Amino acid sequence: MESVRDPELPGRLLRTERDVLVPLLRARPDEDFALRTCCPGWTVRHVLAHCGAALMRVVEGRFEEGVFSPESNDRDIAERAEWSNSRVVDELERGMTEAGPVIAKAEHGLLDGIALGEWVHAGDVREAFGEPGAYAGEGLGYALELLAGLTRARRTMPLLARLDGRDGPIVLGADSPDPATYTGAAPTLIRLLAGRPLTGTRYELTGANEKELVFFG
Missing domain, CATH: 1.20.120.450 (dinb family like domain)
Structure with a gap:
């Protein structure tokens, strides 16, 4: 893409x-x-x-x-x-x-x-x-859009992200017919790709491990 x-x-x-x-x-x-x-x-x-x-x-x-x-x-x-x-x-x-x-x-x-x-x-x-929604808020949509563009441009590990409450998946990383898949909350995806603590979060990840997906930190 x-x-x-x-x-x-x-x-x-x-x-x-x-x-x-x-x-x-x-x-x-x-x-x-x-x-x-x-x-x-x-x-x-x-x-x-x-x-x-x-x-x-x-x-x-x-x-x-x-x-x-x-x-x-x-x-x-x-x-x-x-x-x-x-x-x-x-x-x-x-x-x-x-x-x-x-x-x-x-x-x-x-x-x-x-x-x-x-x-x-x-x-x-x-x-x-201790503020709620640390990696959420008004900028989250812009952040996800920017993250998708950056990972595609830099051809990182392919990932299809199915985010809670959002229509349609977000495609991250290089083109691939068989990307890894993430299912869960958008703020947790940010934590995952930014190498932030994941304690207390819930998500499903197939085809990759957490360390492989860290984009920046």
Whole structure:
């Protein structure tokens, strides 16, 4: 199946998530920014600092060698160590507002995955806060559409996803007459492909194991 890219989709996802996440963050006390997330070694603040830094790199076109490596991410977080939590959120809000048009212009959708990663990290934060529907919400439809396009473009393991409450399956990954199949909730599919904890979820997976389907993490 030929993958047709919608260049505006990453920006729509980022802006939709911005309008939900930023008010939530501004309403939380400072101590909540020290809560641990599912990202090893990272607190809520670390995740938000990483997300804001990544988006501002996109906005400003700063892609030096090794950017987005674990070492680069750690440096970005360390550079913001003396910032107030409010300033960290300010940068994130700006990045989620301004990065979309830059991502849209990138050749071959090179930066599209950044928008999806930001949305998943927002879910990581919501989960650390104990918010319901961590990997759901208003951006889920956009996230699934972007995920489908990215996995098809990168020809990952073929997967036919039959999602609860949705008409028709979603096709992920490379073309195949015999794809693996997933049946379950859409947020659980996001957890599965993002390598997030699956404790307490229910789903059926045939033709593949969980590790084979991790697309990013």
